Amino acid sequence: MRAGRMDRQIGICKYAIVTNEGGDDVEGFAPAIVVPAGIKRLPGAERLQSAENAATAPTVFLIRWSPALDPDSADGLNPKDRIEYPVASGRFLNITSAIELARRDSIEIAATGAAS
Numbered sequence: 001m002r003a004g005r006m007d008r009q010i011g012i013c014k015y016a017i018v019t020n021e022g023g024d025d026v027e028g029f030a031p032a033i034v035v036p037a038g039i040k041r042l043p044g045a046e047r048l049q050s051a052e053n054a055a056t057a058p059t060v061f062l063i064r065w066s067p068a069l070d071p072d073s074a075d076g077l078n079p080k081d082r083i084e085y086p087v088a089s090g091r092f093l094n095i096t097s098a099i100e101l102a103r104r105d106s107i108e109i110a111a112t113g114a115a116s
Helices: none
Strands: 008-013 015-019 025-029 033-041 045-049 052-064 082-084 092-101 106-114
Touching (some): 008 052, 052 092
Antiparallel strands (some): 008 082, 015 025, 052 106
């Protein structure tokens, strides 16, 4: 894989049980793991939802394969996780699928989020 295609940074937020300010264990997301990525935006969609127009922005991210993120492992990427892009922006995209490409060469992540 050519490194030039991965010219952006994304945050991968893994779904986890985290401790809140009160000391209770709750469902949430672990702090983001920042990785280089290539990005491809797809045509969006708009629909009427709860008496408001809701636009979605599907995006495909390409990252390098790593054992910690392997979608075929029990702890790898899955639809419970999410992407923060741009990093530290507070804008999150929900992962719809993550697949391994070219025999542990890279991972393609499809995600959707509200259009900005």
